Amino acid sequence: MKFFLLAGGYGKRARPLSLIRPKPVFPLNGVPLIRLMLRQLKKERLPQGFINLHYLPESIRGNVDPDMAVTFFVEEKLSGSMVLKQALPFFERELLVCNGDIFLDLPVRQLKEKSAHSGTDGVLLVRSNPGNYPAVRVRGDDFLDVSPAGRLPAGRSLMYAGVAVLKKNVVAGIGDLNFFDSLAKNRWRIKVLAYEGIWLELSDPLAYYRANFAYKQHVSDHVENAISPGVTIADDSIVEKSVLWEGTVVSDHSAVSHSIVTGDMVIRNGRFSQMIVSRLGIFALPGI
Numbered sequence: 001m002k003f004f005l006l007a008g009g010y011g012k013r014a015r016p017l018s019l020i021r022p023k024p025v026f027p028l029n030g031v032p033l034i035r036l037m038l039r040q041l042k043k044e045r046l047p048q049g050f051i052n053l054h055y056l057p058e059s060i061r062g063n064v065d066p067d068m069a070v071t072f073f074v075e076e077k078l079s080g081s082m083v084l085k086q087a088l089p090f091f092e093r094e095l096l097v098c099n100g101d102i103f104l105d106l107p108v109r110q111l112k113e114k115s116a117h118s119g120t121d122g123v124l125l126v127r128s129n130p131g132n133y134p135a136v137r138v139r140g141d142d143f144l145d146v147s148p149a150g151r152l153p154a155g156r157s158l159m160y161a162g163v164a165v166l167k168k169n170v171v172a173g174i175g176d177l178n179f180f181d182s183l184a185k186n187r188w189r190i191k192v193l194a195y196e197g198i199w200l201e202l203s204d205p206l207a208y209y210r211a212n213f214a215y216k217q218h219v220s221d222h223v224e225n226a227i228s229p230g231v232t233i234a235d236d237s238i239v240e241k242s243v244l245w246e247g248t249v250v251s252d253h254s255a256v257s258h259s260i261v262t263g264d265m266v267i268r269n270g271r272f273s274q275m276i277v278s279r280l281g282i283f284a285l286p287g288i
Helices: 033-043 057-061 080-090 108-115 168-173 179-185 205-218
Strands: 002-006 048-053 069-074 094-099 102-104 122-128 135-139 142-147 158-167 190-194 199-201 238-240 248-251 255-257 265-268 271-273 275-278 281-284
Touching (some): 002 080, 033 102, 048 080, 069 080, 080 094, 080 168, 094 108, 102 158, 108 190, 158 168, 199 205, 265 275
Parallel strands (some): 238 255
Antiparallel strands (some): 094 158
């Protein structure tokens, strides 16, 4: 089995952060998200796969270890789920597909086992739905369909967790930007696998900020801040529960708290609380 990481999107909801770098390269506790996911794939003995590129492609290329056999598909225009079809000549039976803006502990073994059941065309990873995502309807472990966000079925609601194993016939049959539109048009036999482990989405700046500290808790890192390499904090300055990207310098009696600093900049005599501090300007980060 090979993997396909979907990494071409603009990440408009994550602006202004995504104006500086694409979401798959946002650092979680100092490590770009895509590196964390590729490390998992390599550990699961899946060193070969595909990544689609469109927005700020070189930033993503630069965070892929050269010892992984990755084929890049550069899209002039984003094609949604149809980009998966570009991988058809290069894999035999099935493809592990993962959204490029989420972190989770990939249950590769369980996905493989469920996919191996006779007559199964694919497996969708699902999780509990907090209520603001489209609802996945199931019968037992059979996928039925997806209801729009806000139209939740009675009882426990599930959502797609952004990971799937798809057989080659399914990938070949995708004809829509939204994969679920293709599911609705075909009689593929799709199963679901429930997942209740850590799941972090870097959808917007506040979600990204919170994801850093949820990830720190997940890896039992008790350092107060989420700091990337190449960060300098002067002894006369204070940084509290903040996310600092590479190349940040905090000096001259500055104070930064509950904020995101997007790197490659020097803060002198600054006071920032619940802010995004960037070369593009200073933006509020409410809701913390």
